[in-house]
Amino acid sequence: MRPARALIDLQALRHNYQLARELSGVRALAVIKADAYGHGAVRCAQALEGEADGFAVACIEEALELRAAGIRASVLLLEGFFEADELALIIEHDFWCVVHSLWQLEAIEKATLAKPLTVWLKLDSGMHRVGLHPKDYQAAHQRLLASGKVAKVVLMSHFARADELDCVRSDEQVAVFQAAREGLAAEVSLRNSPAVLGWPSIPSDWVRPGIMLYGATPFEENNPVAARLQPVMTLESKVICVRELPAGEPVGYGAKFVTTRPMRIGVVAMGYADGYPRQAPTGTPVLVAGQRSQLLGRVSMDMLCIDLTDVPQAGLGSTVELWGKNILASDVAMAADTIPYQIFCNLRRVPRLYSEG
Numbered sequence: 001m002r003p004a005r006a007l008i009d010l011q012a013l014r015h016n017y018q019l020a021r022e023l024s025g026v027r028a029l030a031v032i033k034a035d036a037y038g039h040g041a042v043r044c045a046q047a048l049e050g051e052a053d054g055f056a057v058a059c060i061e062e063a064l065e066l067r068a069a070g071i072r073a074s075v076l077l078l079e080g081f082f083e084a085d086e087l088a089l090i091i092e093h094d095f096w097c098v099v100h101s102l103w104q105l106e107a108i109e110k111a112t113l114a115k116p117l118t119v120w121l122k123l124d125s126g127m128h129r130v131g132l133h134p135k136d137y138q139a140a141h142q143r144l145l146a147s148g149k150v151a152k153v154v155l156m157s158h159f160a161r162a163d164e165l166d167c168v169r170s171d172e173q174v175a176v177f178q179a180a181r182e183g184l185a186a187e188v189s190l191r192n193s194p195a196v197l198g199w200p201s202i203p204s205d206w207v208r209p210g211i212m213l214y215g216a217t218p219f220e221e222n223n224p225v226a227a228r229l230q231p232v233m234t235l236e237s238k239v240i241c242v243r244e245l246p247a248g249e250p251v252g253y254g255a256k257f258v259t260t261r262p263m264r265i266g267v268v269a270m271g272y273a274d275g276y277p278r279q280a281p282t283g284t285p286v287l288v289a290g291q292r293s294q295l296l297g298r299v300s301m302d303m304l305c306i307d308l309t310d311v312p313q314a315g316l317g318s319t320v321e322l323w324g325k326n327i328l329a330s331d332v333a334m335a336a337d338t339i340p341y342q343i344f345c346n347l348r349r350v351p352r353l354y355s356e357g
Contacts, residue, residue: 002237002269003236003237003238003240003269004235004236004237004269004270004274004349004350005235005236005237005350005351005352005353006038006039006233006234006235006236006347006350006351006352006353007233007234007235007236007324007352007353007355008039008040008043008044008232008233008352008353008354008355009230009231009232009233009234009355009356009357010043010044010047010232010354010355010356010357011356011357012215012230012231012232012357013039013044013047013048013213013214013215013232014047014048014051015230016209016212016213016214016215016229016230016232017030017048017051017052017209017213018051019212019228019229020193020196020207020209020212020213023196023197023200023225024191024196024204024207026204026205026206026207027053027054027205027206027207028052028053028206028207028208028209029052029053029054029055029056029074029076029189029206029207029208029209030044030045030048030052030054030055030056030209030213031055031056031057031078031192031208031209031210031213032044032045032055032056032057032062032066032213033056033057033058033059033062033078033210034058034062034345035062035345036213036214037210037211037213037214037341037344037345038233038275038344038345038346038347039214039232039233039344039352040352040354041057041062041065041066042065042066042069042071043352043354044213045066045069045071045073046069046071049071049072049073052073053074053206054073054074054075054076054096055071055073055074055075055076056075056076056078056208056210057075057076057077057078058077058078058079059077059078059079059082060077060081060086060089060090060095063075063077063093063095064089064093067093074094074096074118075093075095075096076095076096076097076098076120077090077095077096077097077098078098079098079100079130080097080098080099080100080101080104081097081104081107084107084110084111087107087108087111087113087117088114090117091113091114091115091117092114096117096118096119096120097117097118097119097120098119098120098121098122098156099119099120099121099122099132099140099144100122100124100130100131100132101130101132102132102136102140105140105143105144108144108147108149108150109143109147109149111149113149115151116148116149116150116151117149117150117151118150118151118152118154119144119150119152119153119154120153120154120155120156120189121137121140121141121144121153121154121155121156122156122157122158123137123155123156123157123176123177123180123181124157125157125158125173125174125176125177125180126160126169126172126173126176127157127158127159127160127173128160129158131157131158134176134179134180137180137181138180138181138183138184141153141155141181141184141186153186154186154187154188154189154205154206155177155181155184155186155187155188155189156188156189156190156206157173157177157190158192159173159190159192159194159195160173162191162192162194162195162198162199162218163194163198163218163219163220165198165199165219165221165223170195170199170202174190174202174203177190187205187206188203188204188205188206189204189205189206189207189208190202190203190204191204191207191208192207192208192209192210193208193209193210193211193212193213193218194218194219195207196209196212197212197217197218197219197223197225197226198219198223198225198226211340211341212226212229213232214231214232214233214340214344215229215230215231215232215233215329216229216231216328216329216330216340216341216344217229217328217330217340220334230325231323231324231325231328231329233323233324233329233344233347234321234323234324234325235270235276235321235322235323235324235347235350236319236320236321236322236324237268237269237270237319237320237322238268238269238317238318238319238320239266239267239268239288239306239308239314239315239316239317239318239320240267240268240269240303240316241266241267241316242264242265242266242267242308242315242316243264243265243267244262244263244264244265245259245262245263245264245265246259246262247259247260247261247262247263250297251265251296251297251305252296252297252298252300252304252305253297253298253300254298255297256281256282256297256298257282257296257297257298257305261309262309263307263308263309264307264308264309265296265305265306265307265308266288266305266306266307266308266314266315266318266320267303267304267305268286268303268304268305268306268320268322269302269303270302270303270304270320270322271299271300271301271302271303271304272299272300272301273301273302273348273349274302274347274348274349274350275343275346275347275348275349275350276299276304276322276343277299277332277333277336277338277342277343277346278298278299279299279336279337279338280295280299280332280335280336281295281335281336282294282295282296282297283295283335284332284335284336285327285331285332285335286306286320286321286322286327287320287321287324287326287327288306288308288311288314288318288319288320288321289311289313289314289315289318289319290313291310291311291313291314292326292327293306293307293308293310293311293314294306294307306320323343329343329344
């Protein structure tokens with residue numbers, strides 16, 4: 001069997017959730033949308049269900065997958081519903097629902113519901129993606145309560161630049177939110193992963209840790225709090241071929257790397273079809289046979305090449321960590337000019353193996 005695989009440490013996942021609770025001191029929804037950022041939503045939910053205050057997913061398909069697997073905890077639909085007829089399923093399976101648009105509010109008012117909804121009412125405080133305009137927010141809250149179809153409303157918004165700790169935009173968004181919700185007696189949810197880690201003064205009755213659950217920092221710079229996270233996924237494979245090349249020889253497609261001296265090249269069973277970023281350049285870190293080395297040349301669909309010249313103990317069959325506890329996913333993402341969110345979510349074809357540490 002091809003040796004590429006993703007090792008998922010469920011104890012590290014729980015550690016990161018507990019850290020979110022410790023840092024915030026409030027209830028936390030574990031965000032497991034997009035198949036838990038490539039880590040496997042069902043297994044991650046099962047690992048956290050005993051202590052999580054609930055889960056958050058993007059859409060009803062993801063939520064139904066959890067219910068089918070026996071997950072009974074509260075599940076929030078972060079994009080709400082896309083068609084009014086989804087409301088019956090939301091009620092049947094006891095999902096919580098974000099309302100971010102007036103058409104959703106109107107659909108609730110018109111619906112015949114078997115029991116009241118729990119709604120998270122989303123304000124556009126300045127990200128300008130989804131969310132109600134501040135001028136509509138108070139009236140929307142009152143209409144939900146007046147409809148008789150809502151048991152509880154949580155007030156929420158989302159930050160655009162909380163990963164930039166020296167940026168005033170998050171404070172500006174908080175000010176917009178506070179003005180829009182003035183006088184409304186309801187619980188509040190504002191803080192996502194970067195806000196949990198880097199903005200402790202922002203008020204929140206609920207936090208929504210996402211990327212931090214999986215042990216990756218949302219920040220480009222070093223952060224002492226984020227350094228307490230434990231990587232959950234280790235992506236690894238093995239050396240399947242070793243080449244001895246003289247100076248001046250090209251390696252891989254497009255001759256993007258040419259040897260500058262006699263070199264040992266290891267070919268690894270890992271490529272962009274597995275989710276490893278094709279744009280990762282020469283010099284992107286890897287760990288082979290327990291020693292740091294680097295990627296060489298262009299990543300292929302199924303294979304990539306690494307430098308074994310200064311790793312004499314490495315050879316055919318040596319284990320290679322592409323990211324994990326030694327090679328941080330954030331470092332690979334930065335080298336590839338992307339973010340850890342994307343490289344986790346792009347994982348495919350590679351089997352996931354779960355363990356407790």
